[in-house]
Amino acid sequence: MKALCKDYLVRSPLLDDASAVTDFVAMVDISExxxxxxxxxxxxxxxxxxxxxxxxxxxxxxxxxxxIGYGFIEETDSESLYASAFVHPDFKGExxxxxxxxxxxxxxxxxxxxxxxxxxxxxxxxxxxxxxIHLLExxxxxxxxxxxxxxxxxxxxxxxxxxxxxxxxxxxxxxxxSVKLHEAHQDSFKDVRDFSPQPYEQWIxxxxxxxxxxxxxxxxxxxxxxxxxxxxxxFDGKDIYVDLLGTKKNWRKRGLASCLLNTVFRExxxxxxxxxxxxxxxxxxxxxxxxxxxVGFKSxxxxxxxxxxx
Numbered sequence: 001m002k003a004l005c006k007d008y009l010v011r012s013p014l015l016d017d018a019s020a021v022t023d024f025v026a027m028v029d030i031s032e033x034x035x036x037x038x039x040x041x042x043x044x045x046x047x048x049x050x051x052x053x054x055x056x057x058x059x060x061x062x063x064x065x066x067x068i069g070y071g072f073i074e075e076t077d078s079e080s081l082y083a084s085a086f087v088h089p090d091f092k093g094e095x096x097x098x099x100x101x102x103x104x105x106x107x108x109x110x111x112x113x114x115x116x117x118x119x120x121x122x123x124x125x126x127x128x129x130x131x132x133i134h135l136l137e138x139x140x141x142x143x144x145x146x147x148x149x150x151x152x153x154x155x156x157x158x159x160x161x162x163x164x165x166x167x168x169x170x171x172x173x174x175x176x177x178s179v180k181l182h183e184a185h186q187d188s189f190k191d192v193r194d195f196s197p198q199p200y201e202q203w204i205x206x207x208x209x210x211x212x213x214x215x216x217x218x219x220x221x222x223x224x225x226x227x228x229x230x231x232x233x234x235f236d237g238k239d240i241y242v243d244l245l246g247t248k249k250n251w252r253k254r255g256l257a258s259c260l261l262n263t264v265f266r267e268x269x270x271x272x273x274x275x276x277x278x279x280x281x282x283x284x285x286x287x288x289x290x291x292x293x294x295v296g297f298k299s300x301x302x303x304x305x306x307x308x309x310x
Contacts, residue, residue, distance in 0.1 A: 071100035077196035127302035141306035150297035172217035188246030
């Protein structure tokens, strides 16, 4: 591993660093996309699930204790890892990104050794950042696919659309819907790339952090069967982010997903939230990206997923 400049310090974060790291990543996002794409709850949620002194790194300038680099690696399932690295735009070309990728690789190999099996390592970078792409390729990563963040901006409340015959859409009720919602999610996402089943307790805990707003969750029932759902959270305190949207396979191509989105659009607008965000695979196997374009979403940026096997 190539040494960094002596004026730079690499350390593991403390929980008290969450705010500073959020501000740092937001600044990097602004330099890449023109606006931030992170909030502090994202950092807190991530750090609560991984070992900080092994899987997360901060690089600081010793001259002013300024954060100039940040990276992490997490286990997304038993055979998959996800990593990301961020470099201060004023410190590009200083070897910071390379050092973070080296740390990620070293930790990935440790995890591989402990599991005694081959692993898949994913890393996402802005799709138009040629230097970041070149760096990943030099480390053995190969392009896998594109994701796009899409945005729906509403100047007036959308007209209500008819729900498919035999279906009722209503607000989510945790006491009666949570188990059925989990089952519907596992069923409707099983044909999505890289989907890994999760037990109910783990899944519902991940969906219970403070930025999730269950008053913006809606479920679709056909008699007693939960056949569709939409799960949202609040982003940056004001925008609505669609975290999950799904319909069971035998209920697709009936307009149910459009109805669920329409329900969220109307509820959001009535609350004064006129922007709804969503992220989608640009080559979705279910053609979800085409649906989102049809209902009014527009792409605001793209990120490229790179992958390698270790």
